[in-house]
Amino acid sequence: xxxxxxxxxxxxxxxxxxxxxxxxxxxxxxxxxxxxxxxxxxxxxxxxxxxxxxxxxxxxxxxxxxxxxxxxxxxxxxxxxxxxxxxxxxxxxxxxxxxxxxxxxxxxxxxxxxxxxxxxxxxxx
Ligand SMILES: [Zn+2]
Numbered sequence: 001x002x003x004x005x006x007x008x009x010x011x012x013x014x015x016x017x018x019x020x021x022x023x024x025x026x027x028x029x030x031x032x033x034x035x036x037x038x039x040x041x042x043x044x045x046x047x048x049x050x051x052x053x054x055x056x057x058x059x060x061x062x063x064x065x066x067x068x069x070x071x072x073x074x075x076x077x078x079x080x081x082x083x084x085x086x087x088x089x090x091x092x093x094x095x096x097x098x099x100x101x102x103x104x105x106x107x108x109x110x111x112x113x114x115x116x117x118x119x120x121x122x123x124x125x
Contacts, residue, residue: 007035007036007037008034008035010035010049011034011035011049012116013116014049015108015116015117015118015119016116016117018108018117019051020051020052020054020106020119021049021050021051021052022035022049022050022052022083022085022087023035023036023047023048023049023050024047024048024049024050025039025041025042025044025046025047025048026044026046026047026048027039027042027044027046028041028042028044030042030086031050031083031085031086031087032047032087033083033087033088033089035047050085052083052084052085052106053083053084053085054083054105054106054119055083055084055103055104055105055106055124056081056082056083056084056089056103056104056121057081057082057084057101057102057103057104058079058080058081058082058093058098058099058100058101058102058104059079059080059081059082059088059100060079060080060100061077061078061079061080061093061098061099061100062077062078062079063075063076063077063078064076064077064078071111072092076092077092077093077094077095077096077097077098078090078091078092078093079091079092079093079098079104079121081093081104081121089119091119091120091121092109092118092120092121093120093121093122093123094107094120094121094122095122095123097123098123102123102124103123103124104121104122104123104124105121105122105124106119106120106121107119107120107121107122108120
């Protein structure tokens with residue numbers, strides 16, 4: 001993942017400042033993620049960026065037991081998280097256990113090699 005795409009560059013630039021932002025359509029007000037050059041709801045082309053609360057709910061969850069990328073050593077929790085803003089993100093849940101429906105909160109995983117930090121989540125206390 002990187003910042004080569006002009007559609008996703010603002011997202012990664014915000015990650016570098018530990019801000020999780022999502023697109024919002026100025027026409028219909030719907031949030032969407034991942035970033036696209038147009039609105040999936042109304043086909044509008046005027047998208048802005050909105051901060052998120054970093055709070056959400058686990059929609060789906062699985063334990064990854066095979067290595068996919070070197071920085072994630074199995075086993076680890078892979079989840080679809082519904083942010084409170086109404087968008088669904090594929091992400092990593094820190095820790096060993098979580099359940100569908102758990103409330104989660106954003107945290108940041110800094111990376112080496114000039115890569116932007118990754119937004120990940122942990123179960124909210
Ligand atoms: Zn729209």
